[in-house]
Amino acid sequence: MRHTSAQAPSVVDRVLAVLGAFSPDRPALSLSDLSRRAGLPLSTTHRIVGELARRGALERQEDGRYRVGLWLWEVASLSPRGMGLREAAMPFLEDLYEATHENVQLAVLDAPEVVYVERISGRNAVSIMSRAGGRLAAHATGVGLVLLAHAPVDVQEQVLAGPLKTYTPKTIDTADELRRVLADVRRDGFVVSDRQVEMVSLSVAAPVYGPEDSVVAAISIVVPVRGVEPRTLVPAVRAAARGISRNLGAPRALSGGVLVPSCGG
Structure with missing residues (x-):
């Protein structure tokens, strides 16, 4: 998800780009994979992933890759269309x-x-x-x-x-x-x-x-x-x-x- 707009992406844009990097065929991603797929610098990705992992939105596996966390499922369950x-x-x-x-x-x-x-x-x-x-x-x-x-x-x-x-x-x-x-x-x-x-x-x-x-x-x-x-x-x-x-x-x-x-x- 490369950001092509002349305006710099907001913090929310960056967070959503990281979460949007996951897909059914790529449910577990390394930090460098997340950086590449989100179109963000590695340092920015590292900071965002760290915050998301602390909140339970992402979970770190033993091999160092990240998956979507249980907290996101809890939030998604509140959707009236869910x-x-x-x-x-x-x-x-x-x-x-x-x-x-x-x-x-x-x-x-x-x-x-x-x-x-x-x-x-x-x-x-x-x-x-x-x-x-x-x-x-x-x-x-x-x-x-x-x-x-x-x-x-x-x-x-x-x-x-x-x-x-x-x-x-x-x-x-x-x-x-x-x-x-x-x-x-x-x-x-x-x-x-x-x-x-x-x-x-x-x-x-x-x-x-x-x-x-x-x-x-x-x-x-x-x-x-x-x-x-x-x-x-x-x-x-x-x-x-x-x-x-x-x-x-x-x-x-x-x-x-x-x-x-x-x-x-």
């Missing part, structure tokens, strides 16, 4: 998993990506790229398409302006196609995302509504392409989404009526 959402959703995610023994996911939007709040996966479920705490491009995932379809217009336009990252030959890669799919999601109240991230799997996703009757999250089930008729999974996924919405206090779910797709965006 643990509270997860606690409301878990009974329904578990029921959906027990009924299918396939991958079940809960995600929120951080455009142009989705962040996976939870994932339940069985030993024999199809292998997928997502993980709890991980990110994928929103336009390429079932949960992302649901969330984008109900996002504010300016957020949609930001994503539509691209570029649209491609994972497979089936990934949506044009603004026109994405607009059409988002309109279909709003009309249908669910989406089948077919082989957009990996050629061996597809997902069925539906929206989760919050207390203001706005879409706050999405759930999906990811199954192998072969041997499964995705539309047979739609009722179960939508029922789980309704249950979570009810737990979150969504009026449309509490009323017992049909979860009619919103017309916004």
Whole structure:
């Protein structure tokens, strides 16, 4: 994360650059790695890392490398789009998993990506790229398409302006196609995302509504392409989404009526 601005980065910028140096494929980093990946002088990195380690935000391993510390997890658990959402959703995610023994996911939007709040996966479920705490491009995932379809217009336009990252030959890669799919999601109240991230799997996703009757999250089930008729999974996924919405206090779910797709965006 090199700082190219003419203005010198603030202390907060530097701290966030150090924390942002960690990634799923690089969960443990040496001081020199952190300096290089954060784009900061080694002396500055040493000082920041020392402070973060003293607060428990980073932990030093026996080999001298650093990992994200438990204190950051404690802070992250306070996010209203994190643990509270997860606690409301878990009974329904578990029921959906027990009924299918396939991958079940809960995600929120951080455009142009989705962040996976939870994932339940069985030993024999199809292998997928997502993980709890991980990110994928929103336009390429079932949960992302649901969330984008109900996002504010300016957020949609930001994503539509691209570029649209491609994972497979089936990934949506044009603004026109994405607009059409988002309109279909709003009309249908669910989406089948077919082989957009990996050629061996597809997902069925539906929206989760919050207390203001706005879409706050999405759930999906990811199954192998072969041997499964995705539309047979739609009722179960939508029922789980309704249950979570009810737990979150969504009026449309509490009323017992049909979860009619919103017309916004």
